[in-house]
Amino acid sequence: MAHRSVEEHVAHIRSLVVPAIPTGSETVQLGAALGRVTAAAILSPVDLPLFRNSQMDGFAVVAAELHSLPVTLPVVGEIPARRGTPPTLAAGTAVRIMTGAVVPEGADAVVPVEDTTATADSVTIARARVAGEFVRDRGSDLRAGDPLLPAGLRLASRHLAALAAAGIDKVEVRRRARVVVISTGAELTETGKRAGPGEIYDSNGTALTAAVTACGAEVTFAIVSSNDELSQLRGAMLMGVANADIILTSGGISMGEHEVVRDFLSTIGGEVGHIAMQPGGPQATGVFSGVPVISFPGNPVSTQISFEVFVAPILREAAGLPAAHRQRRTLSADVRSAPGKRQFLRGRALPDGRVEVVGGPSSHLVAGLAASDLLIDIPEDTIELKEGDPVETIDL
The missing domain is CATH 2.40.340.10 (MoeA, C-terminal, domain IV)
Known part of the structure; x- marks a missing residue:
């Protein structure tokens, strides 16, 4: 690798990674759709609300019957929010109704309970009401066939709520890149353990896994190669190519001894060199069994900034996410x-x-x-x- 500029290395990595990222779409269950990006516009299969229902706890009435105020009407029953169709409201009567319950045929308004004086079998209403007051009409939010969500939308909890409300249990989303993360270094130990002499905690695996996920890709698994044996790294790489479109590594590409990633890349015709960049000067790339390998230096800030500069824009673009501001x-x-x-x-x-x-x-x-x-x-x-x-x- 010649002494490249940042722009030249960006172009080089794009030439390796972009063709490796899958395109097209897949269908996932609603429960697995959080954070995924819609592949096409989603139309509502139903009217929302599904039926005419009450906006308030109160009494369903016929608005035109509220004359000669105050008026007292007999209460002929109660409609809770539950399955079923209530009976038609008889003229000159009222029925108790709960928020979200079906408004019965014959009724055209709901009087909130706080605007009434009620007994067990009657209700007195002192103010006139208008037809449609506190009634949510069927389809007043959305009609069947209307757009519910657009294409290219990263699904958040509010979007999943809308899909569930429309009875949708599967979503067509864009395919996402599968990434394997490999941290290397004989000095690495797991977080949560007591670090011994000369040991450091593996922060790169955690950081890269989180960063890949935030960019809309999927980390199929992460590996810590806790010694500098070429055979162990090769085994990790073999697992990687079986489960990934892209392999990201950290560490092991400097010019000293025991640089296991550099040694591995030399066996597959990879490139190791320096970029005119700080931090993150050492960089390396290769292709192993058709899968691009992007190798970052091991210092944690170098690793994270290298990812943000060279790989994050590609993954975000592939996932349909906006570029970093x-x-x-x-x-x-x-x-x-x-x-x-x-x-x-x-x-x-x-x-x-x-x-x-x-x-x-x-x-x-x-x-x-x-x-x-x-x-x-x-x-x-x-x-x-x-x-x-x-x-x-x-x-x-």
Whole structure:
């Protein structure tokens, strides 16, 4: 791999990953549709509401009969919200009705209980009502055949509620990329355990798994390769190609000894080199049994920023999700940048529209990244910026 620019490496990764991501749609159960993206517009198969029902707890009446006020009507029954069709309301009577219950034939208005004086068998109404008052007509929300949800919509709980209300139990959604995440490093140990001498917790597996999911793709499984044996990594890769469209790895691609991912990629004709970028200079790619392998450096900030720059835009685009929001902001303080490298500083948006740098540029400062809500994109030919200078930011 030659010493590429960020733009050149973005193009290279797109050439590997985009053809590997499945297209088309699949049908999933409603309970599995949260976060998926609709493949086509969904029309309501039914009227909503399904039937004429009461908006209030009260009394169903005929509005035209409420003359010579106050008027007292006999109460001839009660209609709770339950299955079935109530009897037709007889002229000159009222019936108790609960919110959501079927309004009986013959009635055209509901008088809220708080606007009445009632006994066990009668109700007195002192104010005139109009036909349709506190009655939800069938189809007043949506008619059968009307659009319920558009294509390209990422389904949230409110959308699932609308689908369920229309009796829809399956949804056609866009297919999503299947991704395997592999963290490498003999120094890694699991979170929740006590770290021994020289051990660190595997944060990259957690971060990449979450980031992939947030981009609308599916992590089929994540593996921690807890030693630097080439045979173990090859076994993990073999499991990966059987279950993934894309494999993401972290660690093991530097120029020193015991760089297991670099050694593996050399056996399959992969590329290992440096990008004019900080953090995230070391980068590597390859194709194993037809599956692209995208390899990030092991320092946790480098891993996460590499994913955001090189892979997240592709996954979001494939899933039908909007790209990360970019915005021009002004700096709250002077900034220096490494010459010849495109720098992605961690930053935080201030209430006045400016942006401040959070923490330093080093690739191990996870607390600074956690405290950030955006990246500050500094061009590689820029060495120094002053307070008030404009910069491009990328929301995290």
